[in-house]
Amino acid sequence: MFALVLKTVKERKSGFVGAFVALLGASMLITAFGIILQSGIDSGVPAQRYSDAAVVVAGKQEFSVTEGKSTKTKALDDAVGVPRSLVAKVAAVPGVRQAVADLRFPTQLVDKDGGVLKGEDGEGALGTSWPGSVLGPFHLVGGRGAERPGEVVLEKSLAERAGVKAGGTVRLATTQAAAHYTVAGVVEYRGPGDGLRTPPVFFSEAQARQLYGRDDQVSTIGVLAKDGTDPEELAERxxxxxxxxPADLYTGDALSSVENPDVASARGSLKELAGSLGGTVILITLMVVSSTLALGVHQRRRELALLRAVGATPKQIHKMIAGEALVISLLASVIGCLPGALAAGVLRGALSVIGVVPDDFAFSYGPVPMVAAVAIGVATAQIAGFAVARKVVAIRPVEALSQSRTEEPTLGRARVTFGVILLVLGLAASMLPLFFGSIFAVAGAGSGGLIMVIAILMLAPPVVGRATRLLARPFQRRFGTLGYLAVANTRANARRLAAGIGPLILAIGFASVQLFIPTTTNEAAKDQAAAGVVADYTLGSDLGGVPVAAAGDIARLPGVSAAAGVVRTKLFASRKLLDSPEVFDYEAQGVTPGKLDQLFDLKVDKGDLNGLGASPDTVALSSGAASTLGADVGDRVRLHLPDGAQQESKVVAVYRRGLGFGDVTLPHDTVIKHSSKRLDDSVLARLAPDADRDKVADGLSKLAARYPGLKVADDEGVAQEKSAMAGLVGSALPLVLVFGYIAVAVANTLVMTTLSRIREFALLRLVGATPDQVMRMMRTETLMVILIAVVVGTVVPLLPLITVSVGLTSSPVPYIPPLLYLGIVAATAALAAAAVLLPTKLALRSRPADAIGMRE
Incomplete structure (x- = not known):
């Protein structure tokens, strides 16, 4: 049997091209996303500041919630510190030569104009303590260590950047007001990499503790081992x-993650990206491969019917189709791995440009993603082949032969039933935001849109048939005889036409759900942020943040009636649902309590925002978060702060503008205490009614001397818009690979259906039609195909888009950027036209008498 399979594939190579292309694209797509996932697990950059450490002890980068017998664990985005009391415990472990408390805090070199002195590649600096210099290969090349407050040791590249040597002075911006420091010494880095990613500024231990701001905590504990001690064994001890x-221990290559928070964040983003799209990618490839294989077998139905008529058993047909699927899928999947790896590399570069991963973040190109791509490709082909073969052998041989030249009158009962069930489920899920205000409802509506698109693909033949009947009369009136022929063809071959229209609907529907829900959310967030800030000034800094003390100094300026520092972060909240814990991640902000109603208009529905800060365990929630957590004013909610600490917080207010300001608002000091952030993102200031703006501006200018880089920044609305757009680009960029695969599937399917009509074109020409008339007929038919695909592909996801918009903004009008929508439609239409008309033109080059006798 296998010899027959190989011979069939060899003799009918052109008949398997469509399946080969679909499987090759699937392998490419799965390989690319597999590499993204693997890179999120074990890629990164080499350790530098910690490269001499045997072990590094850091805070636990995850937390767990248990309800009943169920436990859920979530990874933390923020770098978590460890208690200072652990330093002595670690130092007492056998095999430890030295345990060093390492501190990290924002520090920048300041030039004479108050700007940041950055390196050639844009790198800044990092503040740390001089004792931590022993954890990396830093060698004094001038002066001595930082021993007293007011002294620093600069890494050589920083000293050259500032133009100073040992004994000189340098101005530094830190977590406090900028100050001049004496350069006690200069060190040179002699370790891995072409240069330091973030050159350190070493402060004396006493001053580093002051600037770090947490005397009971350290960033990490670096461990130097005694000679002959194995790092892994030492870590176990x-x-x-x-x-x-609660602590995490790092050794070897893992040291990079704790040294470089941006690398750890990039890994998390890659895992989240691959996880959120991985299932969708596999589902799309399964559908595309299945439909392509089904179309290929459908075009061979006369051959298969003949085999059945001359005695081939159902088992033999199954084995033949399975063998063909195995050969094609194995070959296509293996070949597809290489372009998949190249696509992942291109995507890495793009993600680096928009800041999702650092510039020097290297992807991991191990064999696992490629093996997985081949396995999934082969398994998908076998599943699809089995389904197709089962349908072929279900018909009696004589009936199969008689039906081989005509379209099957109806869809199979199982397909119709499954399609209707999916459609009902999709409709139900899409309606959730109308009845529930929680995050579940929005997520359910998005999933409902995709489910409905899949349902329409399954029910495509009757949908296309109904659409054709609606278009019949207008097309016949507009295009005359050509319109009549186009309508007749689409009616007689609805299933063939549906095979071509299905991928077009998938392209438009999938793009609409994946892109327009985020655009609707981001537009609403921008509008809320712009409308919700009633302060006169939003102050920011070019140095990466504003020192916390600046808000108090601004509040004391004559003419300023209220000022508050704003620090943004992410945190989690959890609740018990059905005897199981559910954990939700939220954008959050910490604000300085007092007179908040003069700075914010969050559209408070219940409670009082000024009650925030009455105690550290108070919180204000958006209406969506309150609904999700089942909380109201006066209730307690379980929060998991950025460092993983659990806090039962009392709800003091519920507000509507959660998209613009985060779903959780906390007292400012609570966020600072439980996160690695030491600077405010911005400061809001409100002027008194009789304030002299010139005097206030003069006061702000004087403060800029203390806090370099302080300036009137973009208002919160513009800042939110920039952040939202960056998030949209970051989430949409990987979809380019998916859209590319869908585009290939569209072209592949339409080319296959068009080339299968060569004999039909020849027959038309033999009865008198000219090549130009055939081309005009196909252009008319293509227009009908595009029109049906655009209308159906737009209408199907419109319901979830409307309900999501209602749930998020109370408006039934989702934000659909016109140019983006027109671009999707135009690209889909152009692809469809090219995939139909170019093969038609090629087919018409053959003489009709030769074409009519061609083998199927």
Whole structure:
């Protein structure tokens, strides 16, 4: 049987091209996303500041919630510190030569004009303590260490950037007001990499503790091992000594993650990206491959019917189709791995440009994603082949032969039933935001849109048939005889036409759901942020943030009636649902309590925002978060702060503008205490009614001398718009690979259906039609195909878009950027036209008498 399969594939190579292309694209797509996932697990950059450390002890980068017998664990985005008391415990472990408390905090070199002195590649600086210099290959090349407050040791590239040597002075912006420091010494880095990613500024230990701001905590504990001590064994000993203290231990290549928070964040983003799209990618490839294989077998139905008529058993037909699927899928999947790896590399570059991953973040190109792509490709082909073969052998041989030249009158009962069930489920899910205000409803509506698109693909033949009947009369009136022929063809071959229209609907529907829900959300967030800030000034800094003390100084300026620092972060909240914990991640902000109603208009529905800060455990929630958590004013909600600390917070207000300001608003000091952030993102200031704006502006200018880079920044609305657009680009960029695969599937299917009509074109020409008339007929038919696909592909996702818009903004009008929508439609239409008309023109080059006798 296998010899027959190989011979069939060899003799009918052109008949398997469509399936080969679909499987090759599937392998490419799965390989690319597999590499993204693997890179999120084990890629990164080499350790530098910690490259001499055997072990580094850091805070636990995850937390767990248990309800009943169920436990859920979530990874934390923020870098979590460890108690300073652990330093002595770690130092006492056998095999430890030295345990060093390492501190990290924002620091920048300031030039004479108050700007940041950055390196050639845009790198800034990092503040740390001089004792931590022993954890990396830093060698004094001038002066001595930082021993007293007011002294620093600069890394050589920083010293050259500032134009100073040991004994000189340099101005530094830190977590406090900028100040001049004496350069006690200069060190040179002699370790891995072409240069330091973030050159350190070493402060004396006492001053580093002051600038770090948490005397009871350190960023990490670096461990130097005694000679002959194995790092892994030492890590096990330290872990045993720590007992139940929540901490993570890092050795070897993992040291990079704790040294570089941006690398850890990039890994998390890649895992989230691959996880959120991985299932959709596999589902789309399964559908495309299945439909392509089904179309290929459908075009061979006369051959298969003949085999059945001359005695081939159902088992033999199954084995033949399975063998063909195995050969084609194995070959296509293996070849597709290489372009998949190249596509992942291109995507890495694009993600780097928009800031999702650092410039020096290297992807991991191990064999696992490629093996997985081949396995999934082969399994998908076998599943699709089995379904197709089962349908072929279900018909009796004589009936199969008689039906081989005509379209099947109806869809199979199972397909119709499954399609209707999916459609009903999609409709139900899409309606959720109308009845529930929680995050579940919005997520359910988005999934409902995709489910409905899939349902329409399954029910495409009757949908296309109904659409054709609606278009019949207008097309016949507008295009005359050509319109009549186009309508007759589409009616007689509805299933063939549906095979071509289905991928077009998928392209438009999938793009609409994936792009227009985020655009609707982001537009609403921008509008809320712009309308919700009633302050006269939004102040920011070019140095990466504003020192916390600046808000108080601004509030004391004559003419300023209220000022508050704003610090943004992410946190989690959890609740019990059905005896199981559910954990939700939220954007949050910390604001300085007092007179908040003079700075914000969050559209408070219940409670009082000024009640925030009455105690550290108060919180204000958006209406969506309150609904999701089942909380109201006066209730307690379980929050998991950026460092993983659990806090039962009392709800003091519920507001509507959660998209623009985050779903959770906390007291400013609570966020600072439980996160690695040491600077405010912005400061809002409100002027008194009788304030002299010139005097206030003069006061702000004087403060800029203390806090370099302080300036009137973009208002919160513009800042939110920029952040939202960056998020949209970051989430949409990987979809380019999916859209590309769908585009290939569209072209592939339409080319296959068009080339299968060569004999039909020849027959038309033999009865008197000219090549130009055939081309005009096909242009008319293509126009009908595009029109049906655009209308159906637009209408199907419109319901979830409307309900999501109602749920998020109370408006039934989603934000659909006109140019983006027109671009999707135009690209789809152009692709469809090219995939139909170019093969038609090629087919018409053959003489009709030769074409009519061609083998199927």
């Amino acid at each position: 330290i872990e045993g000594k720590l007992g139940g203290t």
